[in-house]
Amino acid sequence: MRPDALNGVCPYYTMYPLNFPLRVLKEHGKRGDWVIDPFCGRGTTNFAARLLGLPSIGVDSSPVAVALAKAKLVSAEPAQVVASAKTILKAAKEPTSFPSGEFWRLAFHERTLTRLCQLREALLDECSTSTRILLRAIILGALHGPRPKRAPSYFSNQSPRTFAPKPNYAVKFWAARGMRPDDVDVLSIIKTRAERYLAEPLPDVEGKVDLGDSRVAETFSDTPKARFVVTSPPYYGMRTYLPDQWLRFWFLGGPDFVEYSQPEGQLKHSSSAFFATEMGRVWKNLASRMTLGARLVIRYGGINDRAVEPMDVLKESLVDSGWRIVTTRSAPDSDRGRRQVRQFLSKPKKAITEYDVYCHLA
Ligand SMILES: C[S@@+](CC[C@H](N)C(=O)[O-])C[C@H]1O[C@@H](n2cnc3c(N)ncnc32)[C@H](O)[C@@H]1O
Structure with missing residues (x-):
């Protein structure tokens, strides 16, 4: 690492x-x-x-x-970040806002989007601790990107990672190729990424x-x-x-x-x-x-x-x-x-x- x-x-x-x-x-x-x-x-x-x-x-x-x-x-330990995501999802109710329409239906599997909305609402409510700040950044990094051949490492359907897909273009792209979003394991993606990005302790600096x-x-x-x-x-x-x-x-x-x-x-x-x-x-x-x-x-x-x-x-x-x-x-x-x-x-x-x-x- x-x-x-x-x-x-x-x-x-x-x-x-x-x-x-x-x-x-x-x-x-x-x-x-x-x-x-x-x-x-x-x-x-x-x-x-x-x-x-x-x-x-x-x-x-x-x-x-x-x-x-x-x-x-x-700084936070990878296990703290994963535990924080688990706690949020365990306590979560139906999200109060859930985006709809063709783009959202094809961009994320319904179950993935539900979890993302639950995490979003919890982090909008409170994101002042180091653990939550890191959890939020890890989710932002995993939000959209390519679908690898192996285990999924992004939450979305096939997308660019550096910039967000434009809705009309993306819908046409996915529809033309019959690409449906995978039902991905949100917690496992967060865990893999937390372990990758937080493995090394870093100095505490003002x-x-x-x-x-x-x-x-x-x-x-x-x-x-x-x-x-x-x-x-x-x-x-x-x-x-x-x-x-x-x-x-x-x-x-x-x-x-x-x-x-x-x-x-x-x-x-x-x-x-x-x-x-x-x-x-x-x-x-x-x-x-x-x-x-x-x-x-x-x-x-x-x-x-x-x-x-x-x-x-x-x-x-x-x-x-x-x-x-x-x-x-x-x-x-x-x-x-x-x-x-x-x-x-x-x-x-x-x-x-x-x-x-x-x-x-x-
Ligand atoms: C070239 S990017 C900086 C990238 C950065 N060096 C990095 O490695 O990520 C320029 C940034 O300036 C920000 N920006 C534009 N106008 C600004 C303003 N008036 N005050 C503060 N930030 C501004 C943009 O949001 C953008 O993130």
């Missing part, structure tokens, strides 16, 4: 490889340095900080990201993850002064964080259908200049929360449907932000085909290089 197993508890598209924040913090971090990620996604930076014994803060405006990132900072908007200065008002920001903001044009995670969002209390409108709290992509201004607000907010000698390290790239040079957008966002660029390098991991954008394009077009940009407080 690897000590980094927990980082893989659930995919989050546009996640960056653990190696990136690990490398930065290993090279420059010292005991006691606080680390902030204002766009923390699934909490890769927070997890890297934890592995190195550094305290950290994560902020994201997506509830899915926050549920996953919180799990990166807590830190927290908040649901919040990093453009708002108050979001950081009670964070300790930090020495590092290691982060990756949304790439300009990439605006589908919640719609593409709609099933996981449903499990966290969201609607049982896809909502395409741009949610509050996400950077607005109306023009590259506006986007740069919004991103700049985040850099400014952070500049006032840092210790002397602080560093900001940003991984940034682009998506193919925007005729804008990503580095121009990022450079513009850093003007008058309190930060000064000292080094820019092309991201080593992107050369190995592990680019964030690949996670959600089935046939990626020609890759746009990603950059790691190192800044000092001006």
Whole structure:
């Protein structure tokens, strides 16, 4: 078992490889340095900080990201997580809400969906303990994905794992192939995953993850002064964080259908200049929360449907932000085909290089 197993508890598209924040913090971090990620996604930076014994803060405006990132900072034994799921299911009554329609009928077996609804309602009611936070992340990771030849490891009918299937497309896909959802053993999937992701004890390190908007200065008002920001903001044009995670969002209390409108709290992509201004607000907010000698390290790239040079957008966002660029390098991991954008394009077009940009407080 690897000590980094927990980082893989659930995919989050546009996640960056653990190696990136690990490398930065290993090279420059010292005991006691606080680390902030204002766009923390699934909490890769927070997890890297934890592995190195550094305290950290994560902020994201997506509830899915926050549920996953919180799990990166807590500990529980696999048996505790399984016992917690068993207790919930044993005590559960008929779920009060049960999604209906063709998509739900084909996505999950009725018995599986009943259990998922029961777990959902119990975790919506109370999810403050480490055990429940980990149980929730494990369920999110198992919610949808491919059907393996061996024992099932996801609850759903055949689906992508990184992003949720779109209902109309999925129904056509399943119907055309006669694919019916399996009656899977929910507890056994949870047990296998708990044993996989929680096998290695991890250090207990201070830190927290908040649901919040990093453009708002108050979001950081009670964070300790930090020495590092290691982060990756949304790439300009990439605006589908919640719609593409709609099933996981449903499990966290969201609607049982896809909502395409741009949610509050996400950077607005109306023009590259506006986007740069919004991103700049985040850099400014952070500049006032840092210790002397602080560093900001940003991984940034682009998506193919925007005729804008990503580095121009990022450079513009850093003007008058309190930060000064000292080094820019092309991201080593992107050369190995592990680019964030690949996670959600089935046939990626020609890759746009990603950059790691190192800044000092001006
Ligand atoms: C590129 S992803 C970060 C991925 C992360 N590095 C990881 O490894 O999982 C960018 C994140 O920024 C979040 N985000 C967008 N606008 C935000 C805002 N105004 N405040 C906080 N988070 C925001 C999105 O929800 C998304 O999770």
